Amino acid sequence: MAIVSILLVLGAVFTLYVVYQQRRAAKLPPGPRRLPIIGNLHQAPTGAVWLKFQRWVEQYGPLVSLDFGGTSVILVGNYDIARDLLDKRASIYSSRPRSVFAGELATKNKHILFKPYNEEYLKHQRLEAPVMSPRASACYTPVQDLESKQMLKNFLSSDDYSAQFERFTASIQYTLAFGFRIVTGEEWQLKANHKVLENAVAAIEQGRWIVDALPFLNYLPACLAPWKNTGEEWYKLWDDLHMANMQGALDFDGWNWTKAMLHSKEAQQLTKEEIAWDVGVLCDGGVETTNMTLRIFTFACITCPEWIPKAQQELDAVVGNGRLPDFEDLENLPYLQAVVEENFRWRHIVPLGIPHATTQDDYYKGYLIPKGSTIIPLFLTMRGDTQLYDSPSEFRPERWIGKTGPNTFGYGRRVCPGRFIARNSVAIAFARLLWAFNIRSKDEEPPVMEESRFTTGFVSSPKQFEASFEPRSEKHRRVIEESFESAEKDTTKILNQIRDRQLSAGLEPMVH
Ligand code: HEM
Numbered sequence: 001m002a003i004v005s006i007l008l009v010l011g012a013v014f015t016l017y018v019v020y021q022q023r024r025a026a027k028l029p030p031g032p033r034r035l036p037i038i039g040n041l042h043q044a045p046t047g048a049v050w051l052k053f054q055r056w057v058e059q060y061g062p063l064v065s066l067d068f069g070g071t072s073v074i075l076v077g078n079y080d081i082a083r084d085l086l087d088k089r090a091s092i093y094s095s096r097p098r099s100v101f102a103g104e105l106a107t108k109n110k111h112i113l114f115k116p117y118n119e120e121y122l123k124h125q126r127l128e129a130p131v132m133s134p135r136a137s138a139c140y141t142p143v144q145d146l147e148s149k150q151m152l153k154n155f156l157s158s159d160d161y162s163a164q165f166e167r168f169t170a171s172i173q174y175t176l177a178f179g180f181r182i183v184t185g186e187e188w189q190l191k192a193n194h195k196v197l198e199n200a201v202a203a204i205e206q207g208r209w210i211v212d213a214l215p216f217l218n219y220l221p222a223c224l225a226p227w228k229n230t231g232e233e234w235y236k237l238w239d240d241l242h243m244a245n246m247q248g249a250l251d252f253d254g255w256n257w258t259k260a261m262l263h264s265k266e267a268q269q270l271t272k273e274e275i276a277w278d279v280g281v282l283c284d285g286g287v288e289t290t291n292m293t294l295r296i297f298t299f300a301c302i303t304c305p306e307w308i309p310k311a312q313q314e315l316d317a318v319v320g321n322g323r324l325p326d327f328e329d330l331e332n333l334p335y336l337q338a339v340v341e342e343n344f345r346w347r348h349i350v351p352l353g354i355p356h357a358t359t360q361d362d363y364y365k366g367y368l369i370p371k372g373s374t375i376i377p378l379f380l381t382m383r384g385d386t387q388l389y390d391s392p393s394e395f396r397p398e399r400w401i402g403k404t405g406p407n408t409f410g411y412g413r414r415v416c417p418g419r420f421i422a423r424n425s426v427a428i429a430f431a432r433l434l435w436a437f438n439i440r441s442k443d444e445e446p447p448v449m450e451e452s453r454f455t456t457g458f459v460s461s462p463k464q465f466e467a468s469f470e471p472r473s474e475k476h477r478r479v480i481e482e483s484f485e486s487a488e489k490d491t492t493k494i495l496n497q498i499r500d501r502q503l504s505a506g507l508e509p510m511v512h
Pocket residue numbers: 112113114281282283285286287289290293349350353354355408409410411412413414415416417418419421422423426
């Protein structure tokens with residue numbers, strides 16, 4: 001009798017639960033039909049995930065809801081909705097989805113990208129803010145100036161754009177973060193960084209770690225959960241590199257982010273290791289992102305070169321051929337600025353943006369967005385919107401003359417802190433590369449712009465292709481050589497010049 005009663009109660013509770021779930025599901029945005037318990041897990045795409053997500057947006061509209069094994073996932077396929085939710089309601093849309101492997105095991109909650117939005121996260125954001133502000137970032141141009149001059153000079157003897165772009169972006173980030181340059185690209189720190197970044201991309205890869213889909217599996221002992229040892233191993237590599245870089249930064253003369261952050265008021269609430277991670281992540285955050293943006297630019301030069309003569313005519317008219325374009329020239333180069341905007345639109349390095357998560361239930365246009373939902377802004381879908389862009393696969397800077405382009409650096413309270421530095425690095429690199437070289441395909445049949453030319457994964461950029469960088473004239477070659485020859489290369493002097501620029505801009509660069 002007692003057993004029958006218990007079964008009846010359990011049955012009633014289960015029925016109520018199913019009815020509750022169905023009622024809630026009825027309020028969600030539309031989406032593909034879900035199965036009990038697993039939801040849409042069986043339909044979870046792999047590879048170029050964004051293509052399947054885009055098809056769902058075409059089928060169900062710009063707001064799509066999915067259920068991945070009990071986690072509500074909301075796809076956002078249009079700029080207006082992304083702004084409405086992620087910017088205008090940022091106070092409840094700025095957390096991150098739980099990531100067991102990458103966030104908890106491989107980085108032990110020390111990587112800012114994976115941190116949930118709470119008081120603990122804000123301590124780290126406040127620590128970074130002074131070195132990332134627009135005014136502080138404007139003081140870093142001497143580093144971008146030197147590194148772009150070396151990049152041009154290196155292109156005179158080698159077309160290996162992968163190596164040149166990586167050295168350029170890494171040297172900017174390492175100089176600012178730790179006070180030393182990446183001169184050859186063979187430095188051990190950069191080699192160690194390769195391994196760490198390779199692991200980082202694998203750690204975030206969707207569908208790779210079963211524990212991310214089924215977090216309860218993390219309660220298993222390590223002998224039954226092999227990912228735990230992998231996580232521990234990757235964490236150690238990462239931690240050792242950050243700690244070694246911090247020590248290096250303290251040993252170098254001159255100002256750098258590590259010293260500035262360690263001496264700040266906010267640092268008193270954090271451990272040295274946490275600060276080493278914060279600086280390390282800021283450094284890493286700018287290397288691959290900027291590097292991939294330059295690869296995309298080069299791919300645009302060889303797949304749709306029609307716009308290049310206009311950009312070069314503008315540079316010739318404003319700068320002439322007797323000197324390199326400078327930061328001061330940028331405001332007089334509207335076409336070049338439009339090239340930067342179009343590059344960010346044409347192909348974004350994170351096709352699915354970086355997911356946010358909600359911290360409370362919300363309603364939007366009558367639809368329920370449940371607390372704990374993963375919100376995915378479909379960057380590529382938005383950039384390919386044919387309602388907004390005529391022939392979106394074509395590279396047409398004209399779309400942006402006198403206008404700013406689409407949101408490149410994310411949303412709300414998680415917007416990319418490196419956006420001011422990144423824009424300056426990209427703009428000066430584009431201006432100088434276009435001024436200096438004719439960038440052409442080395443293949444008889446130049447590649448065409450199509451999806452299969454891009455890598456899949458959390459970040460995406462053009463797969464390897466051949467390009468030549470030929471100086472536009474002998475005069476251009478000489479200017480490139482002389483500009484690098486006469487550039488200040490002493491890192492300590494450059495960094496102290498940056499500290500002084502910050503002081504005269506009324507900032508406190510925080511170092512004794
Ligand atoms: C062209 C270059 C870059 C692009 C396209 C880019 C793009 C992004 C995007 C889309 C996000 C996610 C924002 C969101 O969640 O809504 C992000 C976050 C981030 N970026 Fe960048 N970024 C670039 C360069 C940089 C640079 C130069 C740095 C450092 C100096 C940096 C550091 C970071 C960090 C630390 C985060 C995590 C923010 C957080 O979760 O609180 N990025 N970036």
